[in-house]
Amino acid sequence: MAKEVDKHEIKSPVLTIKATDDEDVWNKDWIISLTEEEKPIGKLSFAGEKVLGTIPIQMELDEEYRNQGYGTRAFIMVVEWLFRFPNVYEVTAVTDRENDKCVKALKKAGFVYRSIDGRMETYSITKQQTAWTGLYLFIGIAIGLVIGIVIDHVIIGTLAGVVIAVPIGLSMDAAVRKERERVTGKSLK
Secondary structure, X not given: OOOOOOOOEEEXXXXXXXXXXXXXXXXXXXXXEEOOOOEEEEEEEOOOOXXXXXXXXXXXXXXXXXXXXXXXXXXXXXXXXXXXXXXXXXXXXXXXXXXXXXXXXXXHOOOEEEEEEOOEEEEEEEOOOOOHHHHHHHHHHHHHHHHHHHHOOHHHHHHHHHHHHHHHHHHHHHHHHHHHHHHHOOOOO
């Protein structure tokens, strides 16, 4: 069972990002605060065109809190939170190309430059692809070794574990990739 996502608050030891309207978290601003002081230092929103699988974010920090790592930390927190939703595969942010502090924070948070339109640059970060094949390969080798020891043929047991595990992992990866392409309309190839 998937872990439930708190839809109203994102919290770390340093920052708390909280929805201002629990009924409309996707269209209203969120307040960014220092966790211990509960002092607001900026705001965040999911303003912009929401395309299936892609969520836009915008952030504004108060001048005195810029260039101290809070922007990077907030971007990372929000991306991690958004990627816990099963149908979110990409997060985008648009900034003025001359806003060096925002560009630096986005890049440090793992965002990649995608395009420019006039003075505005678009950056995005995509959810990692799954690794079920690798996980099942590891499990298959481990189980195969145990079976091999029990039947006194380690190589045969290990090969049997791999032969069983790899197709399972590949099919799970393919199912996740197919769902991602269905939601976003984008192929990963």
